[in-house]
Amino acid sequence: YLPSCELPRIPPRPTRDDAIAAVELLSEPFEDFPYRGDADRVVPVAAILTMLARSAIAGAVPACVLDASTRGSGKSLQADVIATIASGRAAPRMSWPGDDTELEKVLGAYALRGAGLVALDNITTPFGGGPLDRVLTAQDTVELRVLGRSEIPALRWRAVVLATGNNVEVVGDTTRRVLVARLEPQDGSPEDRTDFRHPDLLGWVRAERPRLVAAALTLIRAWHLAGRPQMECRKWGSF
Secondary structure (H helix, E strand, C coil): CCCCCCCCCCCCCCCHHHHHHHHHHHHHHHCCCCECCHHHHCHHHHHHHHHHHHHHCCCCCCEEEEEECCCCCCHHHHHHHHHHHHHCCCCCEEECCCCHHHHHHHHHHHHHHCCCEEEEECCCCCECCHHHHHHHCCCCEEECCCCCCCCCCEEECCCEEEEEEECCCECHHHHHCEEEEEECCCCCCHHHCCCCCCCCHHHHHHHHHHHHHHHHHHHHHHHHHCCCCCCCCCCCCCC
């Protein structure tokens, strides 16, 4: 229960300029990733905000799919950056079962543990299915089969789901329950790049985590004090 770091003071009444500065700081860890477009670039920031605010959200939150056109693009590194900022630890990987029966048992185990993050790594088969749809739209509890039990208990679900893969095929109702951040590197060997602003990105994130978390909390507070504006975005069904 000891804090992992000492946070800077959060402004009691952050201004719009404070919020803009917070977005810029939260975007810095993702500057060197070859995103397809601006919409993809803000998905990791949205994931950080969601993880930090999850306990204050009454209802469901969408999953975030970190997709890429080719291997070595930085999908798993993105997941680690998101998790490190939000929790102080890298994202613990879980393989994607692919089969609904196994997926339900995996999700049930996470629910029993009270996990705050589920990181499904290296999606190679269609991403979706009944068990995943149930947890992504769970308002508070979800019924899942649990390994080694014959009953189907109602379990509290408060986790944020991250998924990584190359050319992920999101199927069925899951397509409207995920945010997708796609990487499309233009060079043939993205893993050989060396021109990074922060060559040791995770080391930089760990060192700067107090400022990054403070920026996220400042942004959330600024939005709340502004009356929780919808920013001209249409309402997203189930969320």
